[in-house]
Amino acid sequence: MPPRTPSSSTVLLPFLYPPHLFAQTSRTLSSRAVPKILPRALPPRHSQLPGNRRASSNTTTATAAGAPSSSTSETDPDPHPPSTPSSWTTPSASPTTTNHHHYETNPHNSLPANRLNPLPDDYRLPVFSDRTTLTMYAGPGGSGCISFLRDLHFGGDASGPPNGGDGGHGGNIYIAAAYGETSLHKLGRRRVMRAGKGKSGLGSSKDGQRGADIVITVPVGTVLKEVWREDPVAEEKAIAKERRIQRKEERKLRAEQAQETALATLKEGHLGGENWEEIAEKARLEQEQKDWEEYEYPHYDKWVFYPGISASQRKSIRLPKLPKRERLFAQPEGPIVLDLMKPTKQPILLAAGGLGGLGNPHFQKWRTEKPMIATKGEAAVSMKLELELKLLADVGLVGLPNAGKSTLLRALTNSRARIGNWAFTTLQPNIGTVILDSYRGRTMPMPRAKPKPEEYTWGVPAEEQEARTRFTIADIPGLIEGAHLDKGLGIAFLRHVERAGVLAFVVDLSAGPAVEALKALWKEVGLYAKMREDEERDREIERKIEWDFNIDTAARATSTWAAEYTQDIDIDPVLHIAGKPWFVIATKGDLPETQENFKNLKYYLNGVTRGEFEHPSGVEGGWIDDVAAIPVSAINGHGMDRIVHWTAGLLDQ
Numbered sequence: 001m002p003p004r005t006p007s008s009s010t011v012l013l014p015f016l017y018p019p020h021l022f023a024q025t026s027r028t029l030s031s032r033a034v035p036k037i038l039p040r041a042l043p044p045r046h047s048q049l050p051g052n053r054r055a056s057s058n059t060t061t062a063t064a065a066g067a068p069s070s071s072t073s074e075t076d077p078d079p080h081p082p083s084t085p086s087s088w089t090t091p092s093a094s095p096t097t098t099n100h101h102h103y104e105t106n107p108h109n110s111l112p113a114n115r116l117n118p119l120p121d122d123y124r125l126p127v128f129s130d131r132t133t134l135t136m137y138a139g140p141g142g143s144g145c146i147s148f149l150r151d152l153h154f155g156g157d158a159s160g161p162p163n164g165g166d167g168g169h170g171g172n173i174y175i176a177a178a179y180g181e182t183s184l185h186k187l188g189r190r191r192v193m194r195a196g197k198g199k200s201g202l203g204s205s206k207d208g209q210r211g212a213d214i215v216i217t218v219p220v221g222t223v224l225k226e227v228w229r230e231d232p233v234a235e236e237k238a239i240a241k242e243r244r245i246q247r248k249e250e251r252k253l254r255a256e257q258a259q260e261t262a263l264a265t266l267k268e269g270h271l272g273g274e275n276w277e278e279i280a281e282k283a284r285l286e287q288e289q290k291d292w293e294e295y296e297y298p299h300y301d302k303w304v305f306y307p308g309i310s311a312s313q314r315k316s317i318r319l320p321k322l323p324k325r326e327r328l329f330a331q332p333e334g335p336i337v338l339d340l341m342k343p344t345k346q347p348i349l350l351a352a353g354g355l356g357g358l359g360n361p362h363f364q365k366w367r368t369e370k371p372m373i374a375t376k377g378e379a380a381v382s383m384k385l386e387l388e389l390k391l392l393a394d395v396g397l398v399g400l401p402n403a404g405k406s407t408l409l410r411a412l413t414n415s416r417a418r419i420g421n422w423a424f425t426t427l428q429p430n431i432g433t434v435i436l437d438s439y440r441g442r443t444m445p446m447p448r449a450k451p452k453p454e455e456y457t458w459g460v461p462a463e464e465q466e467a468r469t470r471f472t473i474a475d476i477p478g479l480i481e482g483a484h485l486d487k488g489l490g491i492a493f494l495r496h497v498e499r500a501g502v503l504a505f506v507v508d509l510s511a512g513p514a515v516e517a518l519k520a521l522w523k524e525v526g527l528y529a530k531m532r533e534d535e536e537r538d539r540e541i542e543r544k545i546e547w548d549f550n551i552d553t554a555a556r557a558t559s560t561w562a563a564e565y566t567q568d569i570d571i572d573p574v575l576h577i578a579g580k581p582w583f584v585i586a587t588k589g590d591l592p593e594t595q596e597n598f599k600n601l602k603y604y605l606n607g608v609t610r611g612e613f614e615h616p617s618g619v620e621g622g623w624i625d626d627v628a629a630i631p632v633s634a635i636n637g638h639g640m641d642r643i644v645h646w647t648a649g650l651l652d653q
């Protein structure tokens with residue numbers, strides 16, 4: 001770097017400005033003290049920018065885990081670095097602007113390091129998280145206010161009619177899925193979400209302010225499940241209902257007992273002047289009084305009392321029955337399970353805020369002209385959610401560790417996935433975007449043979465749907481045999497390719513028989529699908545369990561419109577994955593003695609297509625329309641065109 005300020009300058013300057021600015025600024029600032037400094041010429045622009053390189057014919061912007069990759073060029077290899085311009089004269093201006101290690105040899109394979117054969121420390125790792133839990137607290141309502149009109153007409157003190165405002169309602173919590181969000185890490189950091197509390201009411205009939213709502217925005221492809229919830233209002237309602245039923249039964253029992261006693265007395269012949277009906281009635285009334293005292297009276301904790309009154313006055317107030325009120329927003333019944341695989345048209349309510357309390361004018365009756373009471377705001381729902389992100393890429397790369405998946409992603413797209421000659425270099429999913437272009441930077445749309453269903457295109461009819469201009473590829477950590485037993489990194493990452501339109505199996509031609517590798521991969525994928533199916537079944541059973549607090553019919557109505565985001569359980573996931581179009585990318589074709597291996601693979605796949613061999617997952621009815629094997633050398637960028645064309649064809653078939 002050129003020196004940022006002339007050494008003689010005593011003025012501290014911000015270091016973010018280009019050097020020539022400093023030169024001039026400092027000259028003007030200290031022109032008397034310092035001899036004249038010639039403005040330093042900036043290097044021409046192109047020497048700072050590496051040449052326009054393309055890894056392969058038709059690549060791309062890259063995103064890592066969906067995040068748009070900004071500067072795409074700073075780590076690019078450049079086989080012909082621009083010559084140093086003569087105007088750039090400072091000694092530090094030599095090629096320090098480019099990265100040193102592009103001219104190094106990669107010790108892993110003794111080849112020159114470049115973008116497709118980078119050193120293991122040349123990668124970009126965006127923050128990414130695909131799982132998190134979130135505890136949410138909807139806002140409680142504010143309390144009602146006890147206040148009286150202060151007016152000269154009423155003697156100048158607060159002795160007019162009641163004018164306390166109602167409390168504000170608590171804030172709700174909603175969820176929305178949107179494109180542009182790519183990871184759950186931000187939510188994971190927050191852990192707890194609290195919607196705003198409703199403000200208390202004020203005098204002069206001023207109602208309290210509503211609590212602020214929260215909209216949680218998650219990436220499209222997020223699945224959320226409710227872990228637990230606490231709904232004090234629903235719980236109280238449920239308890240009250242239970243008690244009502246209990247009392248009814250008790251009454252019935254007592255009536256029967258009274259009848260029996262009366263009959264017994266009749267039998268014994270001494271009536272004693274008492275009617276058995278009267279006895280029964282008396283007993284019933286006594287019991288009811290007891291119940292009232294025990295359960296319903298008084299709900300002191302639900303009321304606010306005028307602060308100016310004494311404890312004895314407070315006790316003398318006969319509290320009215322709590323007014324019956326419906327929630328402003330019906331709380332969706334639980335447990336909530338949503339599968340947000342498309343952007344939500346409007347935010348979906350998860351937790352409703354509490355109702356605000358009522359001010360004292362609500363309790364003015366002909367007998368109580370000066371109500372010294374108001375109600376408190378309702379407590380609100382709290383719940384814990386489990387969020388799981390399933391990335392929605394068009395193509396999923398599935399392969400054993402070290403097969404060359406990340407190299408392939410780099411070769412196909414502008415991704416900066418990490419590459420290293422050891423297993424489990426990749427520890428989190430990477431996503432790259434392939435733009436179908438005409439080699440001249442102009443997109444070359446591929447007509448879609450099969451239009452997307454309208455529910456995925458916001459109702460755009462098939463004939464108006466645009467041709468495909470890009471697709472996305474997900475590279476996930478490698479699978480090993482026994483991954484379903486949680487060996488290696490487990491199969492947790494398969495959920496990111498579970499919804500891909502096409503599966504691309506990446507096999508390393510130099511690492512033993514490719515057919516065996518392919519079969520092993522399919523086996524793990526099949527076992528994963530089976531595991532998902534079992535999970536689904538458990539969830540279905542759980543859903544059938546009676547949920548005690550489903551007492552709101554309105555709540556049920558609300559949750560039905562979110563029903564389009566609940567998962568379709570009828571599909572058989574095993575067949576679902578095996579039914580996806582797939583093909584095999586045979587990589588590392590540049591290494592010696594790989595041809596025989598490829599031939600065997602081709603022979604096997606042709607047999608699968610013809611139906612001579614069963615689908616490698618062992619599932620009947622799996623996709624075998626035209627299973628291709630494409631030989632490539634990702635490290636040299638060879639064979640990428642075929643992959644792109646074949647994939648685009650499969651996606652829109």
Ligand SMILES: Nc1nc2c(ncn2[C@@H]2O[C@H](COP(=O)(O)OP(=O)(O)OP(=O)(O)O)[C@@H](O)[C@H]2O)c(=O)[nH]1
Pocket residue numbers: 108109117399400401402403404405406407408418419420421422423424425426427476477478479587588589590591632633634635636
């Ligand atoms: N000769 C040759 N080597 C390759 C090719 N593709 C990848 N490699 C090398 O294979 C090694 C592994 O490549 P990665 O792309 O990291 O493999 P991966 O499948 O992503 O590995 P994990 O992320 O660990 O599962 C690296 O040393 C690459 O340089 C190829 O086409 N030819």
Ligand SMILES: [Mg+2]
Pocket residue numbers: 405406407418419425426475476477
């Ligand atoms: Mg990798």
